[in-house]
Amino acid sequence: MLHGILLIALFACASFYIGEARLLKEISFSPMIIGIILGMLYANSLRNNLPDTWVPGIQFCSKKILRLGIILYGFRLTFQDVVNVGVSGIVIDAIIVATTILGGIWIGRLLKMDRDTALLTSVGSGICGAAAVLGAESTIRTQPYKTAVAVATVVIFGTISMFFYPIAYRSGWLDLSPQEMGIYSGATLHEVAHAVGAGNAMGTEISNVAIIVKMIRVMLLVPVLLILGFWVARRNSAENTSAEKGKVNIPWFAVGFLAVIGFNSFDLLPAAFVDAINYFDTFLLTMAMAALGAETSIDKFKKAGAKPFILAFCLDLWLIGGGYILAKHLAPLWL
Template identity: 75%
Template sequence: MKLTEQRSSMLHGVLLITLFACAAFYIGDMGWVKALSLSPMVVGIILGMLYANSLRNNLPDTWVPGIAFCGKRVLRFGIILYGFRLTFQDVVAVGFPAIIVDAIIVCGTILLGVLVGRLLKMDRSIALLTACGSGICGAAAVLGVDGAIRPKPYKTAVAVATVVIFGTLSMFLYPILYRAGVFD
């Protein structure tokens, strides 16, 4: 295959993922979706699950490199840009004691997640990815750790889905529990 054909095929995969991303933002901006408190990320995960279970086998094989490129490189770049939202001044403003407390909570959550995963005889990669997503910042943390431990793609998908589902449930449950006086 010529170089221009490879680029064209890769572009098709990238454009497909761009279409999915635009669709996720468009659907996420609809009134009824906002009323359900579903973010574009959750909509994107749902679209990804639909893609994986229906369209994946019907796409040309030449599109796969573009899709894989988006799943690895573009996604990691997006995580880096997401991290830039937190500035050094923001970190300094909370103070050193708060940073220490945060570090202890994050490490404790990850350790507890790994231990619970062991007790439940879960796959080690899925347990670690889910624990990091729960302890740090959600799906972005799962995808960041994914690059370090390099699990099979389905394990990352399971961890992201788990973190997003429980995070979404928490968004609904925490206000209800607070109003019920559980946190008093």
């Protein structure tokens, strides 16, 4: 496993080095985005030559390192920042989660998709990407390949949106204030890593709002999984099956993130020490992004068929378009 971790750390170091280029600095191209690009290039070129013993290390970076990076990201924020986001972030998050999941289930029926695949894809798009898919899978207890397909759709369209948002914002296509853009990004980007990456590419003010709104959205995974558990119990009863009740997968890293924000709100650590933590945290998140890219291989998607990707594309259009309308017209009501 260590070799895989060192490989991803090497990608992160290269990302920091490349990120020092003047052009990339001018367009706020963060090391995290460079990291996922390097990872994707590797995944679709040399990945087949990777020893199997290295794979656990890459997966460790895309999961455990990411969670640690998000927890430490709390040192950039305080609860005063959370108050500044206000009611609008919570309301928009709730609307996005509910409409994306319910809309995805409906579109899945129109496409005559497998029910579980449609549900997993919708939950992943609506809440927090792969973590939400895995949480839902542990509740509905479906076949592993359906989970893999759902995760693949989230990674693809979430990554596309992560690149699109900074370009659209800096090009003036999105007529949003920094506060509104932060709400828009946090409420609509798939993965936590995507929100962090896109937010950093657009500036600290947007990033801080985006990550808070995104983490509020992550916390909504808990009630969604509880509802899913109840739905599965009813479905099993109706179908006269004896499937065990799924275990709820609570995103504890989100709780840790909030705990760090609380600690940081007391301003107990020297500013220089906090700056060092933030620099280290950026490196961890860059590792996570590189690992995420390294798992984005085109070959994995060929066996899945088109329907899950059509569904994910429709949901992504809703997140981009519907989320923009909510951020533009609903967010100002509480800002």
